[in-house]
Amino acid sequence: MSKSKKVMIGILCVVLVIGIVASILIYNDRKKIFCVEEKSNLAMGTVVTFKIYDDNETNLVPTLNALIDSLEKTISRRIEGSPVYNFNINSKCGNDIVADVVKRCQTVSQLSAGAFDLSIGRVSSLWNFDGETNEIPDDVEIANALKSVDYEKLSVDGEVVSAEKGQQLDLGAVGKGLACDFIKRYLVEAGVKGAVISVGGSICAFGSRNKANDEWRIAVKHPRESGKILGVIKLKEGFVSTSGDYEKYFEKDGKRYHHILDARTGYPAESAIESVSVVCSDGMISDALSTACFILGVEDSRPLLERYDASAVFVDSSGKISVIGEIDFEEAK
Amino acid sequence: MKLILKKQSDFIGIKKGDILIVAFLLAVCTALFIFPILKSNDSKTAVIILDGEVVETVELLPQESKKLEVGNCVLIIENGTVHFEEASCPDKLCIKSGCLSNVGDTAACVPNKVVVTIEGKNKNNYDMVAY
Numbered sequence: 217m218s219k220s221k222k223v224m225i226g227i228l229c230v231v232l233v234i235g236i237v238a239s240i241l242i243y244n245d246r247k248k249i250f251c252v253e254e255k256s257n258l259a260m261g262t263v264v265t266f267k268i269y270d271d272n273e274t275n276l277v278p279t280l281n282a283l284i285d286s287l288e289k290t291i292s293r294r295i296e297g298s299p300v301y302n303f304n305i306n307s308k309c310g311n312d313i314v315a316d317v318v319k320r321c322q323t324v325s326q327l328s329a330g331a332f333d334l335s336i337g338r339v340s341s342l343w344n345f346d347g348e349t350n351e352i353p354d355d356v357e358i359a360n361a362l363k364s365v366d367y368e369k370l371s372v373d374g375e376v377v378s379a380e381k382g383q384q385l386d387l388g389a390v391g392k393g394l395a396c397d398f399i400k401r402y403l404v405e406a407g408v409k410g411a412v413i414s415v416g417g418s419i420c421a422f423g424s425r426n427k428a429n430d431e432w433r434i435a436v437k438h439p440r441e442s443g444k445i446l447g448v449i450k451l452k453e454g455f456v457s458t459s460g461d462y463e464k465y466f467e468k469d470g471k472r473y474h475h476i477l478d479a480r481t482g483y484p485a486e487s488a489i490e491s492v493s494v495v496c497s498d499g500m501i502s503d504a505l506s507t508a509c510f511i512l513g514v515e516d517s518r519p520l521l522e523r524y525d526a527s528a529v530f531v532d533s534s535g536k537i538s539v540i541g542e543i544d545f546e547e548a549k
Numbered sequence: 550m551k552l553i554l555k556k557q558s559d560f561i562g563i564k565k566g567d568i569l570i571v572a573f574l575l576a577v578c579t580a581l582f583i584f585p586i587l588k589s590n591d592s593k594t595a596v597i598i599l600d601g602e603v604v605e606t607v608e609l610l611p612q613e614s615k616k617l618e619v620g621n622c623v624l625i626i627e628n629g630t631v632h633f634e635e636a637s638c639p640d641k642l643c644i645k646s647g648c649l650s651n652v653g654d655t656a657a658c659v660p661n662k663v664v665v666t667i668e669g670k671n672k673n674n675y676d677m678v679a680y
Binding site for chain 2: 226229233236237240241244254256257258261262263265267345346347412413414417418419421425432433434435436437442443445448449456457458460462463464493
């Protein structure tokens with residue numbers, strides 16, 4: 217073998233090894249997780265978990281908690297003096313956030329034929345799922361309260377929301393998703409690399425945890441088997457909202473009374489759905505859609521999801537999983 | 550065998566020293582790849598928060614068994630899991646949350662301001678749980 221050939225082979229070997237080492241270093245660098253600010257705490261009457269990723273350490277959680285508190289003081293119907301609290305007394309309030317939510321939710325109400333309706337406040341108060349009683353309200357009382365439920369009678373004029381006397385708002389179905397919207401807006405402005413946030417199980421995800429721009433993996437809780445997951449939704453960016461009959465409920469005479477009320481009947485929805493997770497590009501809408509889809513069931517939800525370019529994973533009472541729309545869902549083994 | 554190797558080596562012009570260098574570099578490559586994996590540890594810790602303050606951190610070991618009274622709640626740590634056993638809240642959502650065992654799992658008793666979360670290296674195939 218000639219000397220030049222030997223040198224060539226030698227150089228090739230060195231180049232090859234350098235190539236391999238460089239590829240591994242680049243791979244490790246791209247997969248290296250950014251600095252993460254990770255915290256769970258209580259806010260808005262629920263558990264909020266933050267995972268915020270950036271090149272350097274951040275300290276944004278206190279500000280975000282304050283943001284959530286301020287939002288709660290606007291949309292809670294239980295906090296004295298909040299715009300929604302005042303609305304439920306005076307049938308009128310002036311607040312840009314409430315006005316925006318009511319206006320956008322009216323469209324969801326319309327598209328769900330009234331199954332989802334923010335003016336369900338009086339019926340929600342009767343069921344009082346947050347309270348101690350766990351009693352089924354009286355039929356007559358429900359029928360009376362139901363008379364006040366009508367999204368068409370809510371009117372929005374600029375920042376002013378008004379209603380017929382006796383109508384009451386309950387923004388509970390969309391509050392967590394709305395908080396996700398606020399958090400995302402703040403974090404995008406702050407310029408962080410990425411974040412995945414859970415406000416009581418409603419998820420907001422954007423950016424990435426590493427330079428490889430790996431997608432987020434959002435697990436969906438199993439509606440019946442505690443501690444287990446149903447599967448994983450993969451997404452680059454978006455919001456995931458879940459409505460299920462397994463969180464807030466009580467049982468009476470062998471029947472489960474869960475907290476998702478059908479605004480057309482005033483009773484817990486009977487669509488034979490145990491859980492539905494909606495993926496959408498807007499947090500508040502994602503929350504509204506998951507409630508509406510839970511009440512409507514798989515087939516009646518299709519047009520609604522299409523209208524918002526959203527997708528969903530349903531689980532019915534037989535355990536059957538239905539995936540609607542373009543969603544990367546992998547069932548757990 | 551030696552003879553064959555010698556013959557083959559001669560054929561492509563590689564000497565024993567060359568093979569050693571390549572083997573060494575390959576070992577370095579493997580080490581670079583494996584190091585980040587070895588660096589991670591498997592320990593999981595239950596972090597218990599009362600009214601915004603961390604009041605207890607307990608490593609979740611398979612043999613660890615403990616009963617903790619936090620505020621108006623009772624927590625049980627056993628078999629590498631943690632769960633709410635008793636709570637004075639009306640809805641008992643915390644008890645319904647069941648046993649937590651994976652990193653990132655969180656349960657809370659909102660009325661009693663108690664939060665339990667499992668911290669550690671995320672070995673799950675997910676970043677967050679939707680519910």
